[in-house]
Amino acid sequence: IATSADYIFIPEKPATSSEWQDQMCDIVSKHRSRGKRTTIVVVAEGAIAADLTPISPSDVHKVLVDRLGLDTRITTLGHVQRGGTAVAYDRILATLQGLEAVNAVLESTPDTPSPLIAVNENKIVRKPLMESVKLTKAVAEAIQAKDFKRAMSLRDTEFIEHLNNFMAINSADHNEPKLPKDKRLKIAIVNVGAPAGGINSAVYSMATYCMSQGHRPYAIYNGWSGLARHESVRSLNWKDMLGWQSRGGSEIGTNRVTPEEADLGMIAYYFQKYEFDGLIIVGGFEAFESLHQLERARESYPAFRIPMVLIPATLSNNVPGTEYSLGSDTALNALMEYCDVVKQSASSTRGRAFVVDCQGGNSGYLATYASLAVGAQVSYVPEEGISLEQLSEDIEYLAQSFEKAEGRGRFGKLILKSTNASKALSATKLAEVITAEADGRFDAKPAYPGHVQQGGLPSPIDRTRATRMAIKAVGFIEDNQAAIAEARAAEENFNADDKTISDTAAVVGVKGSHVVYNSIRQLYDYETEVSMRMPKVIHWQATRLIADHLVGRKRVD
Numbered sequence: 001i002a003t004s005a006d007y008i009f010i011p012e013k014p015a016t017s018s019e020w021q022d023q024m025c026d027i028v029s030k031h032r033s034r035g036k037r038t039t040i041v042v043v044a045e046g047a048i049a050a051d052l053t054p055i056s057p058s059d060v061h062k063v064l065v066d067r068l069g070l071d072t073r074i075t076t077l078g079h080v081q082r083g084g085t086a087v088a089y090d091r092i093l094a095t096l097q098g099l100e101a102v103n104a105v106l107e108s109t110p111d112t113p114s115p116l117i118a119v120n121e122n123k124i125v126r127k128p129l130m131e132s133v134k135l136t137k138a139v140a141e142a143i144q145a146k147d148f149k150r151a152m153s154l155r156d157t158e159f160i161e162h163l164n165n166f167m168a169i170n171s172a173d174h175n176e177p178k179l180p181k182d183k184r185l186k187i188a189i190v191n192v193g194a195p196a197g198g199i200n201s202a203v204y205s206m207a208t209y210c211m212s213q214g215h216r217p218y219a220i221y222n223g224w225s226g227l228a229r230h231e232s233v234r235s236l237n238w239k240d241m242l243g244w245q246s247r248g249g250s251e252i253g254t255n256r257v258t259p260e261e262a263d264l265g266m267i268a269y270y271f272q273k274y275e276f277d278g279l280i281i282v283g284g285f286e287a288f289e290s291l292h293q294l295e296r297a298r299e300s301y302p303a304f305r306i307p308m309v310l311i312p313a314t315l316s317n318n319v320p321g322t323e324y325s326l327g328s329d330t331a332l333n334a335l336m337e338y339c340d341v342v343k344q345s346a347s348s349t350r351g352r353a354f355v356v357d358c359q360g361g362n363s364g365y366l367a368t369y370a371s372l373a374v375g376a377q378v379s380y381v382p383e384e385g386i387s388l389e390q391l392s393e394d395i396e397y398l399a400q401s402f403e404k405a406e407g408r409g410r411f412g413k414l415i416l417k418s419t420n421a422s423k424a425l426s427a428t429k430l431a432e433v434i435t436a437e438a439d440g441r442f443d444a445k446p447a448y449p450g451h452v453q454q455g456g457l458p459s460p461i462d463r464t465r466a467t468r469m470a471i472k473a474v475g476f477i478e479d480n481q482a483a484i485a486e487a488r489a490a491e492e493n494f495n496a497d498d499k500t501i502s503d504t505a506a507v508v509g510v511k512g513s514h515v516v517y518n519s520i521r522q523l524y525d526y527e528t529e530v531s532m533r534m535p536k537v538i539h540w541q542a543t544r545l546i547a548d549h550l551v552g553r554k555r556v557d
Contacts, residue, residue: 001166001467002460004204004245005040006031009047009055011143012151013163016050021063027170029068035239039070052146085340088332088373089461093119095372099546100124120156120513122323162464165471169208172238177214184213185277187477188233190220191254192290193283196313196327197458200251201466202282204244207236209471213478218274222253224262224290227270245463248330248456256286259293264301271303278307278477280470284314284325285361285533288507292524295505298496305488307480308505309473310520311466315453318363320528320535321518322509326469329462330455331359332369338449339374339414346412351402351442353377353413353434357427359453360418362532365540366453367416372547376414377401379547380421383538386430389556395434397553399441415444468515472508476517480504 007024015023028039041064047055057074064072086094097117104115104126115126135154142151152160177184189206191199207217217236226232232253244251259267271279279294281287291310298304312319315331339356346352356376360366364381371379378394380386398413405411415434417427425433427446434444458466484504487494495501499519506517527536548555 001162001169002246002463003040003042004243005042005166006036006170008042008044008166009060010044010163011046011048012139012148012155014048014050014055014148017053020049020055021067024060025063025067028064028070032068032070036242039064048143050146050148052144085337087459088336088369089329089459091336091373092332092369093124095550096124096543096546100126122510123513125513158468161468165205165209165467168212168471169205169467172208172211175212178212179214181214183478185210185215185477185481186218186275187215187278187280187474188218188220188271188274188276189252189280189282190223190227191250191252191282191313192223192258192287193254193256193285193314195249195254195454196284196315196325197248197330197455198326198462198466199254199282199313200244200247200249201458201463202280202311202313202326202470203236203252204241205467206280206470206474207241208238209474211238213474215474218276219252223255223257224259224267225255225257226253228262228266231270233270233274245467246457248454248458254283258286258290259297264293264297268297268301268303271301271306276303276306277481278309278474280309280311280473280477282311282313282326284312284316285318287313288319288520288524288528291505291507291520295502295520296496298501299494302488302491302494305484305494305501306504307477307484308520309476309517310507311469311473312507312509313466315366315455316360316363317365318361318534319507319509320523321507321516322511323539324465324510326462326466327455327458328365329465330457330459331366331453332373333459334455335366335370335449335453336373338447338452339370339376339416342447343374343412343414346414349412353398353415353442353444354447355415355417355427355431355434355444356447356449358416358418358449359451360420362420362534364418364421364544367418367421368540368544368547371414371416372543372550374414374416375551376416376547377551378553379416379544380430381418381544382420383541384421384544386417386422386425387556391433392437393554393556395437398434399438401552402442413442469508472515476506476508 006028041060043057061072061074064070100117114129116129116132118125118127139151139154187210189203210217219234219236220227221232281291287310294304312322313326315327317325317328319325342354346354358367362382364383367379367381431444431446483500487501502521503519505520508517
């Protein structure tokens with residue numbers, strides 16, 4: 001999914017020897033004939049045919065050369081796949097799983113079965129170890145017994161969903177659409193807010209999935225202002241989007257203008273002109289406000305009486321209704337790499353700390369998780385601010401840790417500060433105050449990663465989750481057509497306050513171990529601090545305490 005591969009070989013879903021050759025050649029030749037210049041075929045280590053004979057990269061190479069005449073190369077990744085420096089997600093996951101493992105040991109009794117510390121979506125869970133081992137072995141046994149359906153069912157539901165998603169978006173240009181003509185829709189997608197990693201992946205996946213279903217995808221270019229001022233609407237086609245899955249930024253353009261600022265009337269006019277049956281918005285808090293404004297305007301503008309869904313995408317991760325936003329993983333990786341370099345510089349100089357300025361608006365998510373990933377000594381976030389008592393406690397704590405080191409094992413100290421953590425203290429000012437108060441024991445320098453934090457290429461997690469969210473969003477629009485069509489038909493009696501109607505404008509998000517849809521009306525009215533651009537409940541608050549405990553930082557109440 002993350003590389004837009006043309007074909008994959010996996011042990012859980014084998015085909016007969018002749019089938020895979022025909023399928024692969026058919027897909028590759030069709031992709032090539034439509035203008036795709038690069039072909040990627042991924043072969044899993046345990047790839048087999050339906051008769052259990054192994055499929056090697058050499059077999060695939062021979063078929064591509066002999067049958068299609070393609071100049072083909074085999075790249076065996078080997079131990080390179082183990083990676084070098086761990087990414088932010090792995091560092092944070094390892095830390096939180098380690099913490100859960102300690103809790104499991106402390107809570108266990110002689111009768112407690114040994115647990116496996118696992119992760120489902122965003123939630124760390126305990127599962128019985130023996131049962132998990134048994135299930136893992138059962139997959140291999142099912143494959144040996146040629147019971148491939150059972151082998152697939154033993155994998156987790158997310159794996160199966162991702163495989164189905166890959167099949168759907170990969171068949172967009174060469175298979176007959178799945179839905180009959182009367183069920184086919186016109187679905188628009190728009191980017192609103194700042195760029196975030198995974199936005200292009202969401203647009204690409206939404207469009208290719210729509211094509212595989214028979215829907216017609218439209219892109220609104222340059223946000224709401226592009227639509228209101230220039231009628232920037234274009235139908236998306238497969239060839240134009242080649243390579244979008246792995247690109248950073250926003251290929252269709254984005255800005256922070258909301259529908260009310262752009263002109264609601266003009267937007268409604270163009271919605272009516274193009275007869276959109278559904279809308280997908282990808283973006284951060286401005287996108288959240290856009291969905292709210294469109295949902296509220298349904299009373300006055302019938303063109304907005306269509307299913308509408310928001311895919312949260314912001315490095316701040318401050319959209320109510322979800323614990324995960326596209327782009328936050330890419331941003332964490334970018335900030336982590338920057339901090340690693342800065343830390344190396346600090347480590348080379350005795351008694352040196354860096355104050356790193358983190359983006360994120362009024363949300364301390366980025367600073368909190370980055371502090372966990374890079375082992376920062378101190379982090380300051382807008383939710384808590386910077387008090388003089390806490391600052392003096394932190395300076396004393398830093399001075400003591402430098403003294404304890406006694407020059408051995410030179411190690412740099414990092415202080416992460418969200419830009420909005422203090423109105424009075426910028427990163428530069430904070431560094432000056434710390435240096436002055438440290439009184440020669442150590443010094444602090446400011447560091448500004450700036451827009452580097454938006455990241456370059458989106459991370460594989462953001463790409464695959466963008467694909468999953470985009471397909472869920474299209475599914476939401478399909479599922480809610482009947483409910484909204486009934487209400488639209490009874491135009492005079494249209495009641496925007498009816499829960500069935502208001503629920504057709506929603507935010508798709510991750511909560512714990514589930515993907516959920518939350519009504520925008522419920523979220524905006526009851527679960528959002530609108531003036532602060534934040535949800536009322538901060539799901540990562542406990543992580544702050546963990547980060548402080550791990551480095552021995554004392555908090556001043």
